[in-house]
Structure formats: structure tokens, C-alpha cells
Amino acid sequence: MEEEEDLETLGEQLYSLIHPKHKEDAGKLTGMLLELPGPVLSQMLQDEATLTAAVEKALRALQLAREPSKMTCKDEDDVSVSSDSLGEQLFDLVDVYNTGHSQKITGMLLEQDKKAVLNLLSDPKLLEEQVNFALKTLKEQNVEETDISDSSDADDTERLGEKIFSLVEELDPHHANDITGMLLEMEPAALQQLLSDHKMLEVAVQKAQAALDTQT
Structure with missing residues (x-):
């Protein structure tokens, strides 16, 4: 219970800092940042520069999620050339939901076909499910390591x-x-x-x- 109360308090503090500059998206941005570990959140509350950097990243992810990918209307050649930028966009979104494993999870998600990846970019809920699933897989792979940690x-x-x-x-x-x-x-x-x-x-x-x- 205490953890939930702490998270609620952190959420309220974050919201009050984010709301003046980002009124419309304050709730969503706060929710995204609350996915980060507690120590990182505490650091954000103490250091405005760290908070600003995290909010910018969350905003970028929100914008990417809202804009249907421009690549969907190009022909196949263009799409294949754009696979790098697809990875970059996906990494930006994954990085908001997660810490420490962003590159691994992005790599796992990029193993899907391009259509599926484009769906992830335009559907934040689907992306969140897949990120959580990938994170669970990574944790299961690391169980042996954590046993001796x-x-x-x-x-x-x-x-x-x-x-x-x-x-x-x-x-x-x-x-x-x-x-x-x-x-x-x-x-x-x-x-x-x-x-x-x-x-x-x-x-x-x-x-x-x-x-x-x-x-x-």
C-alpha cells in the first residue's frame, strides 16, 4: 500500500510541474513518466533539467503515436530504405515505457514484419502490451543471473x-x-x-x- 501511496504522491508532484507548460497532455505525460523507477522520478523532482529531458522524450513519443506513420503511404522501396528511422521512432517510444532494456526490447520488436512495427507506432496500447511482454521475457531470461546477484x-x-x-x-x-x-x-x-x-x-x-x- 505504501508504494501505491508513494506513487500517487509522486504522480501529483510531477503533474503539478508538467501541467503549466503542457496543459492538454499533462495527464498522459505524467502517466508515461510514472512507468520509470522511483529513484529516477525522485531525481526528476529535484532536478528541472532531468525532468525537462524526460518530458521532451515523452512528448516526442506521444506525437509519434498520434501521427499515423507517413511511411504507410509510400511504396515498398521507400519503406525498406526507412527501416533505420523506423527503429529510431520505435526506440523513442520504447524508451519512455522502460529503462535499462530499451535497446534490447526495440531489437526484439523490430524482428516483426514492417506492417506490425508500423501498427506499434500508431497504437500506444498495443505497444505497451508488447513492451511489457518483451520485458517479461527478458526478466525470465535473467532469472538465473538474479539468483546469484x-x-x-x-x-x-x-x-x-x-x-x-x-x-x-x-x-x-x-x-x-x-x-x-x-x-x-x-x-x-x-x-x-x-x-x-x-x-x-x-x-x-x-x-x-x-x-x-x-x-x-
């Missing part, structure tokens, strides 16, 4: 640290060690979000750089 927490953190470090190094090679150390203090779910969303990572790195500047 207690003993491998340190390894997981180390692997996360290595991935974060390689991305941070591209953005700020001089302070990569310090910034990675600061980011690793975040919750694992929030770190996964940074790995799957380059824009959020950039925002987090900028905040860490600002913190470093005040310390020097």
Missing part, C-alpha cells in the same frame, strides 16, 4: 562504473574519474537511465562539473 553486486557496480566512465571520458576526459565517482553515488536504476539516455547523462555530467568547480 547477491554475491555479484560489487561486480555489477564495477561494470556499471566502467560503462559510465567510458561515456563520461568522451564528455570530460580531464575529470572523468571524479565525475564517475560522483555519479556512482546515485541509485543503480538512475545509473541505468543515464546509460540509456545520452541527454540525461550530459545533464548529470554538467551538474557534477558545476559541483567540482565550486569545490576548487
Whole structure:
């Protein structure tokens, strides 16, 4: 019960922040963001830049879902050329519903024929069902790994640290060690979000750089 109440409180806080700028879509956007893990939501409430980045992504997904894909009226040659952009559109939508597994789930959904993928782009409910199904499949595949996860927490953190470090190094090679150390203090779910969303990572790195500047 407590979790449901917490989610309701988070939803109300998010709604009050989103509503002034997006009156018509505030309810839908809030619902989409509430699919994200709790630590990520808390971070959004504390950091306007993180919230703005997430809202923009959710808005983009809503717009894609509302517009029947322009590709449906082109001939087959055009459709085959557009498979990359189809993947990009699908990834944007999947990324709103999920964190950490967006690329895997997009890959799984793209194994269907193009007509089915186009249906997913124009039908948010169908997409949500398929994303949840793909997520369930992924979780079942990972059951064995999670059984031994207690003993491998340190390894997981180390692997996360290595991935974060390689991305941070591209953005700020001089302070990569310090910034990675600061980011690793975040919750694992929030770190996964940074790995799957380059824009959020950039925002987090900028905040860490600002913190470093005040310390020097």
C-alpha cells in the first residue's frame, strides 16, 4: 500500500510541474513518466533539467503515436530504405515505457514484419502490451543471473562504473574519474537511465562539473 501511496504522491508532484507548460497532455505525460523507477522520478523532482529531458522524450513519443506513420503511404522501396528511422521512432517510444532494456526490447520488436512495427507506432496500447511482454521475457531470461546477484553486486557496480566512465571520458576526459565517482553515488536504476539516455547523462555530467568547480 505504501508504494501505491508513494506513487500517487509522486504522480501529483510531477503533474503539478508538467501541467503549466503542457496543459492538454499533462495527464498522459505524467502517466508515461510514472512507468520509470522511483529513484529516477525522485531525481526528476529535484532536478528541472532531468525532468525537462524526460518530458521532451515523452512528448516526442506521444506525437509519434498520434501521427499515423507517413511511411504507410509510400511504396515498398521507400519503406525498406526507412527501416533505420523506423527503429529510431520505435526506440523513442520504447524508451519512455522502460529503462535499462530499451535497446534490447526495440531489437526484439523490430524482428516483426514492417506492417506490425508500423501498427506499434500508431497504437500506444498495443505497444505497451508488447513492451511489457518483451520485458517479461527478458526478466525470465535473467532469472538465473538474479539468483546469484547477491554475491555479484560489487561486480555489477564495477561494470556499471566502467560503462559510465567510458561515456563520461568522451564528455570530460580531464575529470572523468571524479565525475564517475560522483555519479556512482546515485541509485543503480538512475545509473541505468543515464546509460540509456545520452541527454540525461550530459545533464548529470554538467551538474557534477558545476559541483567540482565550486569545490576548487
